Amino acid sequence: MPAIKLDGKALAATMRGEIAARVAARAAARKRAPGLAAVLVGDDKASQQYVKMKHETFTAAGCASVVHRLAADTTQAQLLDLVARLNADPAVHGILVQLPLPKHIDDSAILRAVSPAKDADCFHPENLGLLAAGFPRFYPCTPHGVVQLLLRNGVALAGKEVVIVGRSNIVGKPLALMLMQKPGTANPVAGDATVTVAHTRTTDLAAVCRRADVLIACAGRAAVVTPEHVKPGAAVVDVGTNFVGGKLTGDVHPAVADVAGWLSPVPGGVGPMTITMLLHNTLSAAEQLDGA
Ligand code: GUN
Numbered sequence: 537m538p539a540i541k542l543d544g545k546a547l548a549a550t551m552r553g554e555i556a557a558r559v560a561a562r563a564a565a566r567k568r569a570p571g572l573a574a575v576l577v578g579d580d581k582a583s584q585q586y587v588k589m590k591h592e593t594f595t596a597a598g599c600a601s602v603v604h605r606l607a608a609d610t611t612q613a614q615l616l617d618l619v620a621r622l623n624a625d626p627a628v629h630g631i632l633v634q635l636p637l638p639k640h641i642d643d644s645a646i647l648r649a650v651s652p653a654k655d656a657d658c659f660h661p662e663n664l665g666l667l668a669a670g671f672p673r674f675y676p677c678t679p680h681g682v683v684q685l686l687l688r689n690g691v692a693l694a695g696k697e698v699v700i701v702g703r704s705n706i707v708g709k710p711l712a713l714m715l716m717q718k719p720g721t722a723n724p725v726a727g728d729a730t731v732t733v734a735h736t737r738t739t740d741l742a743a744v745c746r747r748a749d750v751l752i753a754c755a756g757r758a759a760v761v762t763p764e765h766v767k768p769g770a771a772v773v774d775v776g777t778n779f780v781g782g783k784l785t786g787d788v789h790p791a792v793a794d795v796a797g798w799l800s801p802v803p804g805g806v807g808p809m810t811i812t813m814l815l816h817n818t819l820s821a822a823e824q825l826d827g828a
Contacts, residue, residue: 539792539799542685542773548808550686552597559593559598562822570822571600572630572656573622574603576613577641578608583634590632592727593689593811594712600627612641616649623651630656630818650775655824656817659706667713671722674817679711681809682752682773684725691750691798693727694751699745701761701787702754703735707775711752722769736760751796753787762789769797 572594576587586601594601604618615633631654637643652662657674658814666673674778675683686693698715702708715727734744736755745751745765753761754775766772776787786802793799800806 537792539687539772539796542689542691542771542798542800544681544800544805544809547685547688548812551809551812552593552815553668555812556597557657558819568627568822568826569600569695570629570818571602572632573602573625573629574621574626574820575604575606575618575631575633577606577610577680578638578817580636583636584773587634590811590814593815594818596816599815601627608638610641611639612645612648615641615646618810619646619649619705621656624824625650628654629653629822630814632656632814634748635746636744654742654821656814656821658710658817660667663703664710667710670717670720674811674820675709675714675725676706677813677817678707678754678775679714680725680813680816681806682707682711682775683688683714683727684813685771685773685806685809686750686771687725689798693729695748696729696749697732698727698750698752699732699734699748700752700753700754701738701741701745702775703733703757704754704756707735707754708735711754721800741765741807755787757787758785759789760787761792763791763795766792766795768795770795771807773797773800774802777807 574587591601591603620633625814631650633646647659652660658674663673700708700712712731712733715729716731717726718728719726742765746767749772750771752773758778758780774786774788778785
């Protein structure tokens with residue numbers, strides 16, 4: 537039997553509706569609309585598309601959204617100056633600097649300059665430290681989207697074997713923290729699972745992956761997970777966004793659908809959830825900065 541689809545498009549629509557209702561309640565209470573400032577440097581086509589989708593999602597949910605488009609030869613000092621102005625602007629609750637940045641700019645210097653209270657991506661080391669300590673200010677968007685996609689589709693995590701293939705700062709590493717932690721009032725979205733982090737250098741990756749009740753592919757390599765990596769009936773989440781011959785493909789081979797119990801598609805799986813969690817974080821930042 538083919539795998540049940542983990543439909544991120546449908547779940548994202550439901551969660552955006554829930555967030556829009558909370559934004560409308562704030563407007564009725566005469567509170568400022570949650571505001572996102574997105575910063576796009578240069579003319580990378582994929583980044584332009586992502587920022588456009590974010591802007592449309594925010595305006596549709598009743599949030600404020602301003603996109604700052606800067607030329608590819610913008611200096612690091614100019615970008616730091618813009619970030620400082622956004623940090624000081626009370627109408628801005630969430631700041632997003634779209635990655636990748638041009639090579640002459642030091643990503644980590646820019647990400648560390650964003651006020652941790654407005655760090656809607658949850659990329660700042662202070663926020664990653666709070667997450668690691670079990671007292672998150674925000675959850676990083678893609679990991680949060682993955683966990684919501686599993687929990688809201690009834691995929692059990694507590695006590696289960698989870699294998700993550702990928703160890704990036706944006707997805708694999710923070711996702712491992714979220715999935716291993718114990719849920720509690722300070723940390724409501726936590727998996728309580730047994731987590732293994734594997735990667736493309738792991739010896740006998742297929743054998744390690746076959747231990748998983750829940751397998752998450754976030755290595756950034758097309759079709760790194762094939763049917764031989766999957767225990768029959770396992771839930772498989774595909775975080776990959778690879779362009780092969782101009783076509784968007786995930787990290788999971790399509791034939792996995794014949795072995796897995798659940799599978800997230802690409803596109804229409806994790807992608808829409810990531811943008812929804814950015815919206816969630818910007819509302820949360822507005823509540824923390826201006827009052828709930
Ligand atoms: N580039 C690719 N994905 C992301 C993301 O989630 N946030 C930012 N800021 N840049 C990205």
